[in-house]
Amino acid sequence: MELRHLRYFVAVAEEGSLTVAAGKRLHTAQPSLSRQIRDLEYEVGVPLLTRSVHGVELTAAGRAFLDHARLALTQAEAAAEAARRAAQPAKQVFAVGFTTGQEVDWLPRATSLLRGELANIEIRVSSDHSATLANELVQGKLDIAFLRAERIPDIEIRVIAKEPLLVILPSDHRLAHRKTVDVKDFVGETYIGVSKVPRVLRGIIADYFTRRKLEIVPSFEIDNYAMAISLVASTRGVALLPASARHFLPWSVVSRPLKGEAPTVDVAVGYHKANTSPILRSFLSRIDNLVAAS
Numbered sequence: 474m475e476l477r478h479l480r481y482f483v484a485v486a487e488e489g490s491l492t493v494a495a496g497k498r499l500h501t502a503q504p505s506l507s508r509q510i511r512d513l514e515y516e517v518g519v520p521l522l523t524r525s526v527h528g529v530e531l532t533a534a535g536r537a538f539l540d541h542a543r544l545a546l547t548q549a550e551a552a553a554e555a556a557r558r559a560a561q562p563a564k565q566v567f568a569v570g571f572t573t574g575q576e577v578d579w580l581p582r583a584t585s586l587l588r589g590e591l592a593n594i595e596i597r598v599s600s601d602h603s604a605t606l607a608n609e610l611v612q613g614k615l616d617i618a619f620l621r622a623e624r625i626p627d628i629e630i631r632v633i634a635k636e637p638l639l640v641i642l643p644s645d646h647r648l649a650h651r652k653t654v655d656v657k658d659f660v661g662e663t664y665i666g667v668s669k670v671p672r673v674l675r676g677i678i679a680d681y682f683t684r685r686k687l688e689i690v691p692s693f694e695i696d697n698y699a700m701a702i703s704l705v706a707s708t709r710g711v712a713l714l715p716a717s718a719r720h721f722l723p724w725s726v727v728s729r730p731l732k733g734e735a736p737t738v739d740v741a742v743g744y745h746k747a748n749t750s751p752i753l754r755s756f757l758s759r760i761d762n763l764v765a766a767s
Contacts, residue, residue, distance in 0.1 A: 663710030666691025
């Protein structure tokens with residue numbers, strides 16, 4: 474019994490016709506196909522098909538044989554694929570993490586630095602909170618991360634851009650018609666604040682309110698863009714978010730610059746000092762191009 478016998482049998486069983494299976498599926502002559510099926514039945518020792526002027530039908534033995542034939546073909550293909558993969562040299566993996574929202578702006582720029590290596594490496598991309606990315610750098614799960622700048626043991630941090638904070642509000646909000654929004658106008662509004670999870674962003678906003686001599690108690694606290702934007706839309710509230718949040722705004726929510734000098738949050742690249750990856754070294758050797766493009 475050979476794999477071709479199984480393929481022929483499955484094709485005939487699924488098409489219900491020797492003629493159709495021979496012409497459409499197997500591209501062989503019907504007499505040859507009939508002979509192969511007879512050889513298979515001889516090998517198995519029982520009839521698998523019944524033939525009539527209306528086509529073919531599976532016998533009870535044929536129905537039992539069909540499931541096993543399909544499984545055998547699947548396993549044979551899996552074995553062949555495994556062999557093909559084993560014959561190819563494994564690609565080096567370069568794991569890159571992004572603070573959620575940053576991948577829209579920075580992933581194309583990051584991959585452009587490795588354009589010459591792309592054919593020979595596998596880039597794995599993830600997005601999460603900055604604190605989570607920092608932990609994954611420490612644990613060796615990431616080679617490099619675009620995250621908020623803060624001191625992290627054993628992690629080298631390089632600031633590559635400064636991202637201004639924007640006001641996020643409903644498109645028909647009373648403040649939406651203004652070109653810029655004064656944060657003092659948040660008084661009396663439903664304010665969507667930032668939780669302790671995005672700790673760097675929370676600290677920057679708190680310092681900004683302190684400098685403006687404002688004490689605004691948030692009605693809600695969020696830890697990601699999606700939640701903030703959803704609450705802005707549903708509660709008709711206002712929020713302060715980094716400019717990268719613009720990429721996620723639906724038609725019902727808009728962004729406006731802050732009046733005066735807006736606070737900024739650093740966009741930084743972080744990597745473990747002990748990471749000896751040659752791909753990382755190549756990336757870092759070109760990082761000035763990344764900064765120049767920001």
